[in-house]
Amino acid sequence: MKTLKIANIPGDGVGKEVVPAATEVLHAIAELHGNLKFEFTEFPWSCEYYLEHNVMMPEDGLETLKEFDAIFLGAVGNLELVPDHVSLWGMLIKIRREFEQVINIRPAKLLKGVRSPLVNPKDFDMMVVRENSEGEYSSIGGNIYKDEDEIAIQNAVFSRKASERAMRYAFDLAAKRGKHVTSATKSNGIIYSMPFWDKVFKEVSKDYPDIKTDSQHIDALAAFFVTHPDKFDVIVASNLFGDILTDLGAAIMGSVGIAPAANINVNGKYPSMFEPVHGSAPDIIGKGIANPIGQIWTAKMMLDHFGEEELGSTLLDIVESVTNDGFLTPDIGGTNTTKEVTDEIIKRIKNYKAAAVTEET
C-alpha cells in the first residue's frame, strides 16, 4: 500500500470549504486505485490563527510540514483581519521560498460544459510555468523620507540560476506537449531585468532545437490571452507576470474558481505545495457555493506529481463529465452548491470503480 502523508492547510475563507471537499474526492480516488492511501493532517493556520497567536503559523511550522509528502493548501488572506502582505509573506510565500518550491505550474484549458467569457475561445490548452522564488516578489527594498518627499524603492531580483531553471522546466514540458515555448518579457520598458531575461531565454533555447520559441511583451501577451488564447502551448514567465497571466488564464476558463496550480520543489529536498489559483473569496464565504473544482483539479496535479498520472487523468475526465452534465456552481452560471458538485464527482468515481470491477469479472 502506497501511503501519502498530506498536510492540509485550508487557510482562510472558501479555502475552508473547498479543501474538505477535495479531500473527500481524494479518498474516493484512492479507493479506485486500490493500492493507494491518503493520510491527511489538518493545520488551522490562517488569519484567524494570526489574531490569536500574532503569527500565521507556529515557529516550528516549517519543521512540522517538512515531514509530509505534500502540502494541500486552500487560500490565504483576509484583509479585514490581517494586511495582505503580512498574511501572505507569513505563510504562502514563506512556504514557497523556504521549501524551494521554485516552479509554479498552472494549466489553462476549457472544461466541457463550462462557458468561456470569450466569443471564440477555440480549444486553448496552455501551461504557464511561473518562476516562483524571486523576481518582482523580493524582500529587498524600503522607504526613505517622510510626507511629501517619501520614496519607496522595490528591488526585483533576477538570477540566471532561477531564470534558467524555470525556462528549462518550460522547455522540458513543451517537449512532451506542443513543442512551443513563449517567453513573457517587457524588455522595451524594463531595461535591466528584462533584457537579461531575454538573453537567458535565447541561450537556453539553443539547447532545445526542436522547440519553437517566441517572446512577447507582457502587455501584448495579456491581450493575446483574450484574442488568441489557442496560439499558446507553454509560457514561461517571471513571478509577477506569471501571476497576472494565470489569473487571466483562469478568467478565460470561465472562473477563477476552476483554475489549478502546483508549487513544485524540484530538488526533492522539501514537499511540494498544491494550491489553486483562486483566493479566499470574501464575498461568498459561508454560502456553500464556492466552486470546488479548482481545488479538485489541484488534487489531480498532486496525483500527477506522485506519478499517478493515469489516476489524475481519470479524475479530470470525471470532473469534466460532471460539468458537461450541467452540475455547475454559480460562478460558472449554475445553481449547484459546493456539496452537490462534490457529491456528484464522488458518486461517479464510485460508479467508475464498480464498472471497472464488473468488467474484470
Place this chain on the structure above:
Amino acid sequence: MKTLKIANIPGDGVGKEVVPAATEVLHAIAELHGNLKFEFTEFPWSCEYYLEHNVMMPEDGLETLKEFDAIFLGAVGNLELVPDHVSLWGMLIKIRREFEQVINIRPAKLLKGVRSPLVNPKDFDMMVVRENSEGEYSSIGGNIYKDEDEIAIQNAVFSRKASERAMRYAFDLAAKRGKHVTSATKSNGIIYSMPFWDKVFKEVSKDYPDIKTDSQHIDALAAFFVTHPDKFDVIVASNLFGDILTDLGAAIMGSVGIAPAANINVNGKYPSMFEPVHGSAPDIIGKGIANPIGQIWTAKMMLDHFGEEELGSTLLDIVESVTNDGFLTPDIGGTNTTKEVTDEIIKRIKNYKAAAVTEET
C-alpha cells in the same frame, strides 16, 4: 485663427501609415471648425533613422520639439533593426520623461459596429490613468557576476509626489465621470512599493469624500477586465500595471488598433504627446490595412487637450458612425483598407460641415 503647431513623428512600421491618415482627418476637422488651423512638421525619427545616425533622434531633438504645441506620434520599435530597449528609451520614453508627461490617459470603450471578443461586454466605459514617469520603468539597476552566477537587479521607484499626482488626476477625472476610482495594486506580493502605493491612495481618497474607491490586486483586476469590464469607471495604476491594463482594455475593445492614448504634461512647461496604444505591428507593415482609428481617436484626445472638446466629440461620433456602417479594417473583422476607412471619415466630416452650413442659411 487659432493655429496649432504639431510635431508629427510617424516613427516605425504602421506608424508611417496611420499618422498621415489621422493628419488628413485633422485638417478636415479644422475646416469644420472654421477658426482653427493645424501646422504639421514631420520628423523622420525612427529605427531606420537610428541605422544611419546611431541615435533615435538628433542631439537637439528635444530642443526642436519643445517649440511645438503638441507631438503627434505613431509607433516606435523595429526589433529587426534596433533592440527594443534602445529604440524606446532613445525616443518614446525619453520624450515622456524629459517633457514631464507624467500622466498617460487611456480610455477603453466599445465603438458601435465593432465586436468585442467578449460574449457579454455590456457597456464598459472606463479610463485608465497611468503613472507615466517612474515606477517599474526605472533606469536604476544593473548586473553582477558572469555566466551561471549572473544576477540582474531592477529597481522600481515610487515617489509620493508622482503617485499622488496620478491619483489626484484620477479622482478629478472621476468627479466628472462615474465617481469611482479603482486602484491597481499588488501589495500582497510586492511588499515595499505596493503597500506604499496603497497608503498614498488611502490618504488621497480622504480628500474626495464623494468618490467611491476600491483596490484590486493586478492579477484579479486583469481577470475582471475579461469578466466584468462594466464595473469600472476610472482606474489608477503604476507605469507597468497601466501598460498591461490598457493593452487588455484595447483587446476587449476589439483590437489594439483602435485604442487611443495621451501623454500629458500637467505643468504646462512642455508639449504633451499623443500616441495610440498599438505598436509598429511588423506583421502588417506595407499592406495598407492598418486600422487608422487608434491614431484618429488619439487625435480626438489632442483636440480635447486644446479645449476643443465639442469638436472632439463630433469627430468620435463620426468615427463611430463609420464603424457602425461596417467600414472596418481586417483586425476588426472587415475587409476595408486604411485609406477606405480614412476617406469615409473625411467624407462624413465634409458632409457634416455642408449640413451645418445648409442649416445656418
